[in-house]
Amino acid sequence: MLENIRLSLQGILSHKVRSILTMLGIIIGIAAIIAIVSTIKGTNEQIKNNLIGSGNNAVAVQLYQNDYPYDFSYQDTPDGIQVVSDDIKKQISEFDEIESVSFYRTRTYCDNVYYKKNQFDGAMFGIDSNYFNTAGYQIQKGRGFTSNEYNNSAKVVILDSTAVKSLFSSEDPIGQTIDIGTEPFVVIGIAIESNPFEPVINSEEDYWTYMQSSSGKMFIPSKSWSIAYKYDEPESCLAKAVDTDSMPTVGKKVSDILNTTIQITDNSEDQVKYQSEDILGQAKSLQDLSSSTNTMLIWIASISLLVGGIGVMNIMLVSVTERTREIGLKKALGAKKRRILIQFLTEASVLTSIGGIIGVGIGIGLAQLISKIASVPVSISSISIVVSVIFSMIVGIVFGLIPSVKASNLNPIDALRYE
């Protein structure tokens, strides 16, 4: 076999130009496929990363109505929602898939927060002592809430850096007083995400998909919520899964147990229910969208491979004719049919495999070029490289079959007589 491969290489090298031209279809096809697949994979990874964040694996379970998050900024507390009992909270924290859990209240948009004349229009969170840990925040400046503040409705507030920017210009925010509703709250710290994660934004579309609250976040102790907003609005749950893949399970289990606390008041679609944001599902549907457009490109590349294969068949047929005498001689000297067949099949598949390898090289270059020019991320997988090379080898075997059978069936004497 090795001998066959060596001889094939020798043959290919002795007809360099012809071999390159023969491989061209395969090279183009494989290069296109590698470039497209790398781009799809890169885009998909980016989508997933953007949605999941930097591997924090936190799942938010909130009240939903008609598949939209129930937003207390605009709506009153719905009927039938009970306070989540400590017992339920304890049960949730004991799930195997959950690393840590926090309960919090939130309004995505506040219109009642001021520092002097400046209005804050970001999101407000009423949090418990687990929140920063679960959501992946750390105190950058000042201090966090003490347990005393958590438990006793203290009028203290922590800002994220965006909120700081939107309210304060040059002065140090620590120790300043801001008004939430009509109550004064003292700024005691600035929190930032522990693994600051910037989604990769390539288009305006991406911006709207990935940037939720660009106006910043403020945190107050959950117990102080009623001071700012009159009522203790229902709590949401933030659960940190042990790994990315268990996020959907965590979402499902937490929603299920929280939903047992709801008194059903309305059997229609309008019933408010706890639900988790299906980040992986969302990522998947975005990925499907980007893949489906590229599937078409892969089909086109496959046609190029088919054309390449036919080119190989054509050249192999020419080669069989050219080497009729050689085949006749080998048969006269005792070569069996099978040996001739294998010789030509090896030659065809070595030819296409080399084409495949060159194609992979060009494809990787092309992918890198695309990522530079179009600033689309690429991710080259070793699997796609291996598959491509094996696939081009198979193209060689399939399209080399007819010429090889033809060669092996030559009558030794007809072959020797051939001029």
Add this chain to the structure above:
Amino acid sequence: MLIELNNICKSYYQGKDAVPVLFDISLNVDEGEYLAIMGPSGSGKSTLMNIIGLLDLQTSGLYKFDGQDVGKCTDNQLSVIRNKKIGFVFQNFNLLPRQSIVENVALPLLYAGVKKKERTERAKEMLVRVGLEERMSFKPTQLSGGQKQRVAIARAMVTHPRMLLADEPTGALDTNSGEQVMKLFHELNNEGVTIVMITHEHEIANHASRIVTIRDGRLEQGGFTEKDSKQEDNVL
């Protein structure tokens, strides 16, 4: 008896028309014989030679090679017999141009399943035998006609076959090279190798111990050694 040809006929088909080339040929060749086949161009010498060499099958008649009915053999069995028992020498050498002469000579051993190291060794031995020890690494294109033919003889003999078939082995050679080839043939024949050689040169044919002539597809004279003279009456 190594070769037994009984009433061999051969026709080529051009479309539906049969073109008869050999008519009713009967010929026996003993182990160790040195036979020359002569005849004018187009008389069917090569056709007969190809049948004897199992490269082609007769249209009718019985051919037994080394006791085996050739007509009943499969393609692969014929390949094995050719590989092990027959060596071929052609007028135009038929060497593979891109491979070294050692590789050329070793080729039949590859088909016999001999390991690479032994192949090379035995090929080199044969090349020494035909007097080409100084040209081992050469390609066929770097050799003269006579040298090429000696490579071809080395290749034919590398599997130690029982029979050497040569179709005009000196046809493309000058007298001197031709004589060298004839000398090799003699040596081989003295070692017991059966030789069947086609030629239309009388001088070359005279090296053989028996000469038969084909004219228009018929065996004209000789054909049998004295021992078989009884059969002669039946056939002719």
